[in-house]
Amino acid sequence: MKPKHKRLAGLGFAGLCLGGAAFLILNAFNDNLVFFFTPSDVKLKGITPAQRIRIGGLVAAGTVTHKGDQVTFQVTDQAHTLHVNYQGMLPDLFREGQGVVAEGYLVNSQQFEAKTVLAKHDETYMPPEVEKALKEKGLWRHAE
């Protein structure tokens, strides 16, 4: 093969590799983006139960109930509340009155089935998306 053709073939192959990567990315993206919503967003937008989403807000005080392996609690952004059901061990830093992010599926507009509850890395930490959402609603308060 002539050197020029070889080089072209090489570049073509490199393009193929990157194109392959791009194809894989686009393919994976459609199904795997997980959007974040607050309880108010859930109420306002019509979210289908099939979508895997994240919800976040504050754990409403006095709503955490353990039933064997299952635990239920309510997540609120002071305007609306979602009931959450979770099977498994809660992260240690999960606490009433603190911010939480849960990932899972919406059962209906009031009920959320969480597959994962995200841990925070210290007790003063508020997940940025929750903080941002609360700030937007003018409900941000500095925790003591």
Add this chain to the structure above:
Amino acid sequence: MLSELGTLCLAMVVGFSCAQWISAFWGEVTVKPRLQALAANCARMQFVFTTGAFATLITAYGLSDFSLLNVYMNSHTQMPLLYKLAGAWGNHEGSLLLWVWVLSFVAALMTYGKSVDGYALGVQGILITIFTIFLWASSNPFVAIPLPPLEGQSLNPLLQDRGLAIHPPFLYGGYVGYSAVFSLAIAAILRGKIDASLMRLWSLLAWSSLTLGIALGSWWAYYELGWGGYWFWDPVENASLMPWLCGAALIHVIRVVEVKGQLKLWALTLALLTFAFSLLGTFLVRSGLISSVHAFANDPERGLIILSILTVIISISFVLLSLRAYRFAGQLPLEYRSREGLMMLNSLLLISGLVTVTWGTLYPLILEGLTGTTVSVGAPYFNQTFVPLMLPLLILAPLGVELAWSGWNVRECARRLAPSLTITCGFMVLVLYLSHPSSFLMWGGLGLGAWLVATSLHYIWRHRTSNMGMSVAHMGVGIFVLGIAGVSLWGDEVSGTLKRGDNLTLQGQTYHLRDVVQGDGPNYRYERAFLEVGGETLTPEKRLYLPQETLLSETAIATNGIINVYAILGAYQGDERWAFKLLYHPLVPWIWWGWALMSLGAVISLWKNRRRQ
């Protein structure tokens, strides 16, 4: 006093590093050996002062000197000494100082060797000046409090841990080690020729350190975060993976440059890119943009400054590269059916993988910046994009090992690989028959791991210590893959609520809860369970750390090197009952042994080649 001392050291560092790059460049351009010697001496002096600064900070922590704001925010008199000292780099300012220290150490190391590259020393000096000034101006660990408090706020309990204590030094050895590669690349660009052997040595050193740093982080996450997971595709984890992938491509491509003198432009590009990713990683972790168990919670302003520094450094370096690219244009086309051809393919696949990881990590940030929508990209995305790209890479790796430089003989390669291929197929059939694997991909993964281990062992058998580093590293990859496949295919778990005297059964073993006691540690209160199995006792705990009143789980892991049993103490359920979870993790230790071997392989290659310098 320590505050003044520390700040003084920083000032001296700025002074000496400026002198370093001024004399280095001047000495190179005018070819004055005395100036070049001066540059080397300045490099060593600035290292003395960064060490002084760092030692000052560590001393302050050791003495619990709360007149320093940084010590007040991150330490406590009742913390064990090890964590007081490690707390020095367990926060933004201190870890940035560690970052600068490694940068400085690299510069000092660069002054040794047969020939010192003045341009490289100069570039390194510029980097030190920039980052020290940034540290001083925005993140000074030596800021003093006028009226020192009597007690500190203590360190986040998650960080009060041996694994996490040594994770940053190794990680930064990697990240910042690539500054040497960057400096050498810029020097090569300015000179018009590459010292490939030297660049390869530094690449191996940095990559080896980064590998260990990532492994330690993954291992820490496994035993500390309490879920038995070892990799979460967390943006902060990805921030370390990206330079690692780029660096892996680099150590292969730079070898081609060394042996064949080809792929020079590609090697230089990779060298610049790897450091760019290191800087990007630094920015991501400190910017406060990321929601993660692991990110430094910080103000975006600092992140923006690092982003600006990053952009300027990278833009200038790539402009320089494009201006001088003509000097490195290859004369001969690459022979594809050869070792160098496969090395090229290796770097292509690694970079494609890098692209998928970068996109998955940055996309949420970009989307949020542009539209305000919060989105997250989790493991499924990475499994669908990154993994398929790595498969051909790992399958072909042994082929690349067997192929000769400049050309191949198909029959010869097939002959050499045949025994390993047979063993691998035999192994896969055995697994299929004995174990009925539930996942095709993971079964394939077992085969892939076996393939890499078998070919590496066969190579060592035939070639003894020649290219030993390569064999050890590739074997490490194989063991790593076996670990992942093993735990995925054969992992098991059981949960239950137990009171004293109850049992849980997992994989044929009975775990008996003998007792649950409460007590006091140095700076925490604990609740400890005693689970007996066979002759051993597992003691998972829950700890309440003072003064933050943070609750943390300490998992208990029993291991024999091949199988891990992982016990978690859950919440108290009332009525003298506690929740428990037991995980059965076969082959999971091989994940970290694999990483360790990869790192060791790089060190072996480094050691065997050091004489050349």
